[in-house]
Amino acid sequence: MIDPLYVVSGFGVGLLVGMTGVGGGSLMTPLLILLFGIHPATAVGTDLLFAAATKAGGSVAHGLARSIHWPAVIRLACGSIPASIVTLFVLWQLDLNGESSRSLVNLVLCFALLLTAASLIFRKAIMERYRSRMQRLDVATTARATVVVGAALGVLVSISSVGAGAVGVTALLLLYPQLPMTRIVGSDIAHAVPLTLVAGIGHWATGAIDWPLMGVLLVGSLPGILIGSYFAHRVPEAALRLVLAATLILVAGNLANRELRSSFAYIAAFAPASAR
Incomplete structure (x- = not known):
C-alpha cells in the first residue's frame, strides 16, 4: 500500500526543485532522516538513485535543446567519478549501516546543507567579487580547476547526496562566466546524472537502498517537478531562495542538535563503565 505522506513529500520536494533548480538531496535526504526516521545511509542511497532517475529526464531535455557544455561536464566527471568510488570504498570499510557511518553522514550533510544555503544567499556577491x-x-x-571541483562534489554527494545543485551551479558560474545560465544549469544536471548513478549503485551494493520508498517518492516528485517548472518564472526568485536557504539552515541545525544529543547519550552510557 502506498503511504500518502511519502507521495506528498515527494511532490513537495519536486515542486521546490522545479521552482528553484536546487538539488532534491538538499530537501529529500533531511526529510527522510528527520521526519520518517530512516537511517542516514539508507536515506542518502535512496535519494541518490531517486536523483539519477529524475535528473536523467532533465538531462535529455537540455541535450535536445543544446544547452549543455559537454567539456565542463566531462571535466567534472573526471574528478567526481573516481572521487565517488574512493569515498564509497571508505564508507564500505566503515560499515554503511553502523553508528560511525550514521554520524559521518549526518555531519557531512549538515556541512553540505550550510554550503548550499550560503551559495543561495551569497551567489550574487561571490560572482561580483570573483567573476573578473x-x-x-x-x-x-x-x-584543472573544474576537475578539482568535480572531485570535491564527488566526495560531498557520495556521503550526503547534497551538492550537485546549488553548489555545482555556483562553481560552474565562477569557472565559466562566459556561458549563459541555461547552459550552466544544463551542464550541472548532465553531470549529476552519472555522479548520482555511480554513487547510488555503490550504496545499492552495500544494501543501503529502499526501493519501494524510492518508487513512491517518484510517484509524487515527477508531477511536482513539472508543476514547479511551470511556476518557476511566476514566483519572486530572490524571496524563494531566501526562504529555501533559511529552511536548509534550520534543517542543518536540527541535524547537528540531534547528532550532539546522540553523542552525549553515547558518552553518558559508557562513562560509568569506563570509570569502574
Missing part, C-alpha cells in the same frame, strides 16, 4: 578574476584564467587552468 576568473575570466582571466587560461583554458588549462580552468580545466
